[in-house]
Amino acid sequence: MSTLxxxxxxxxxxxxxxxxxxxxxxxxxxxxPIRILVNGTRGKSTVTRYVAAGLRSSGLPVLAKITGVVPTVIQPDGSQEIIRRRGRARVQEQICITRKGGRTRVNSLVLECMSISPDLLRLEGRLLQPQIYVITNIRDDHREQMGTTDEERVEAICSAIPEGAIVVTADEKHASVIRRFADLKRATVVAVNPHEELEGIELFHAEFPENVAVAIAVCRAVGFDSLRIREAILEESRRQSDYLVRFDREGRNIAFVNGFSVNDVDSARVFLEQWTQAIGEDRDRMIILNTRRDRPLRTAEFAAWCATIAGLKGIVLTGTHVPYARRVLSRQNVDRSKIYCWSRAQIARAREELCSLATSDMSVFGFGNIAGDGMSLSEALRNQGQDAKGAA
Known part of the structure; x- marks a missing residue:
């Protein structure tokens, strides 16, 4: 037999x-029967959790998957199973969970989109064939994969809209462009107005109302709209709002606000403003910026933004891109005495380090990246400090 x-x-x-x-x-x-794919720049994991909680409260079996730093499968009974990856994340994860959903005959499958590149985004949509495609928002992030302009990022996310799907979004800025892409795919757009959707509802003080509103709208789009659904989503919202840790030392109160998963500047700016108002504006403020060498544009943007925040007590740098971040801050004329580069040992004793820097009550905000040192620092502070979730 020939080689050919x-x-x-x-x-x-x-x-x-x-x-x-x-x-x-x-x-x-x-x-x-019900397949939902959650995409967007910020809030994908949160919205996925909320939608799963809302649908689960209807009594029907729901399988969901979070793709974040800690990839997690949410079982129909609400229990969670962490995915132990060998190597990098792959789209095959979505295929495996879809097969599991089919075998176990779940009523609903809610998946956080795990792709970043436009080609893989479209592939996920074709493979999973969701009836509901959620676009939480479209913001400036993942420039290396999605492009450096707003138009490129919009096209990357919107070109993955599945044929004939229902697109649910609270992104007012890009609403007209989303509709244009949806029309090309004969898809229907449900534009969510958070103020109208949440009228009369009191949220946890630092929750993003868009996330809750979108989750409620998604449940309604698949035929579930009841007080029980809303209550389940709000309860999940309160349960997931595990941002704040407080501790005291020598009469000084330190409040650490975990915003490491907030990794675009626009969202970080809103997060900082909301939490500053919630905790109190009469406190010193400090930023911990966790960096990644494979996200150089993000490092530059966050460092430049930190340099513009008036009255900061200091900026702590962690992660794998610290020298570059320090250079950016120096070029922005940030006083070198206010820049602190922490080692792994300092991260492990984060509470003591922060207390040594505080001269009065202080609010500390973590931004940039949750991976690596962000996760280590969060765990160190959570384990050492007194969890004050929901306290102001």
Missing amino acids: TISLLFLLGVLLLLLIEAVDLRRHVACI
Whole structure:
């Protein structure tokens, strides 16, 4: 048998296997009545949790998956199972969870989109065939994959709108562009107005109302709109608002606000303003910026933004891109005596380090990246301090 013949047979075998895989996935997809894919720049994990909680309160089996730094499967009973990855995240995770949903005959599958590049975003949509496509918002992030302009980022997310889907979004800024892309796919857009959706509802003081409003709108879009659904989403909102840790030393109160998962400047600015008002504006403020070497543009943007915040007590740098961040701050004329570069040992004793820097009551805000030192620092402060979730 010639080499050419062997090569052709091998190619045919591969194509046959791919065809079998595709047919098998479609079969499992068809077994799940409600399929929801949550995309956007900020709030994907949060909205996924809220939607799953809302639908679960209806009594129907719901399977959900969070793709964040701690990838997690939320089982139909609400229990959580952390995904132990070997290597980098792959789209195959979405296929595996979809097959599980089909095998177990869940009523609803809620998946956080895990792709960043435009090609993989579109692939996820084609594979999972969601009836509901959520766009939480479109903001400046992931420039390396999504592009450096607003138009490129909008196209990356909107070009993945599935054919004939219902698009739920609270992104007012890009509403007209989202509609234009949706029209090309014969999709319907549900534009969410958080003020109208949440009228008369009191949220946890630092919750983003857009996330709660979108989750309620998604549940309504699939036919579930009741007081019980709203209450379940609000309860999940309160349970997930685990941002604040307080501790005291020598008469000084330190409040650490975990915003490491807030990794675009626009959202960070809102987060900082909301929490400053919630905790009190008469306190010193300090920023901990956790950096990543593979996110140089994010490092530059956050460092430049930190340099513009008036009256900061100091800026603590952690992570894998500290020298670059320090140079950016220096170029922005930040006093070197206000820049602190922490080692792993200092992160491990974060509470003591912060107390040594405080001369009065102080609010400390973590931004940039939750991965790596962000997670280590969060755990160190949570374990050392007194959890004051929801306290102001």
